Amino acid sequence: MELNVELVELRLEGGLLAGRIHVPVPVQITAGQYFLAASGRPDEALAAVVFPAGNMDGWLDLAPPLPSAWSAGTLLHLRGPLGRGFRLPVVRRVALAALDGITARLRLLWNQALVQGAEVALFTRRIPASLPDAVEVLPLESLPDVSGWAEYLALDGTLPQVLEWKSRLAFPGVAAEALVNLPMPCGGMGECGVCSVRTRRGWKHACQDGPVFDLHELEAL
């Protein structure tokens, strides 16, 4: 889907720009999917990869970080939603970990888990400003302790962060996924390869096959 929209609101979340746009048509989004957003600015050669953090009543919240040059009123050309998002199973206990401190990309996922009636634990070094009471916040360093509790685990971070934490965690038999935060300039259109990720099934493109991968499938660089 391609949309021309206006950035109607900007705010700081953890010192980074987040925003809100109005979308004129309903958009079906799976948590972890992304959009390419191109502004008309001549100094932005590439579209920015933006992740939805909320989707309700014609409004789409965009997770930080947004480009610092954007301001309220910036016109954006959106392409998406793109890629493969999280596949949250129906489970009772869900653990989410924001490895890079940005929790907003996980917001749609914890909302989905709560709707499913799951208990949700969020592991992060930075406590988000607005969070449902039902979500328990825990320090990231305590993530290994959750192995006997969680029935589903989702990590969100850069590829080195995800691989480092994968090597420290033991979740045998637990469904586990990771949103791998990589540059995805072509949004799956070019298969350019800059977002290549090594998996047990060979090289994959985060822009098309991800950015959410089965954590058990990811292999070291």
Added chain:
Amino acid sequence: MILPPPGLELASPWMNAAGSMGFVPDSRLPFPHPMGAFVTNPISRKPRTPAENRTCIPYPGGCLLHTGLPNPGLRAVLRQAGVRWARADVPVWVHLLADSPAELAEMVRALEGLEGVAALEVGIAPTANGEDALALASAALGELPVVVQIPFDRADEPWLDRLAALGVSGLTLGAPRGSLPVPDGRLVSGRLLGPGLFPQVLAAVRSARRINLPLIAGAGLFQQAHAEAVLAAGAAAVQLDAVLWRGWMEG
């Protein structure tokens, strides 16, 4: 403008650049004009894995893209894409990467006679000297028209003047290479993409008119007016790269 020779005629001067739209034409993907030809991603004889230090670094006016040009190798591409090239509604130009003339000749033989393949675009490595580049171009000659692709910042090199006599059908002026520092102090090199390149690609087109071959401008075109300007300056066609991922910039 030098018109394309028989076999290389284009219904439209608008094309994509190698590396911008994958290996198979897909009419569902946005393209701003009727497409004259589809250029595949670069294909090598053997599979190439992604570069270890692959990256995309924005800078004012563009970005540096370093990928290692990963691809599954010619045999796998033919298995996956050959039928779709034959069914494509646009001519397919296969972009080839080769380390030696012998390797390139082997790849060319595998492509000759394939339905849907209208031309070969041979990428010349940024570090190749003129004689090596000419040897590669010669090795590609056969049944299919051959277009040589060079980084546009080599448009002044004298060996290009010999391409027409060799039997090459066209010259693509593609993305130049550059280097940028990364936070750990290393330098990363890669292709440069972005509107900041436009004045240079326009100058390169004007310079390369001397070689008496149809020219294709394949870098730095992020505004429709800029693409039209290189066509007016003598390019027979344009190839769009990263602008396809974001849409035209306004003038």
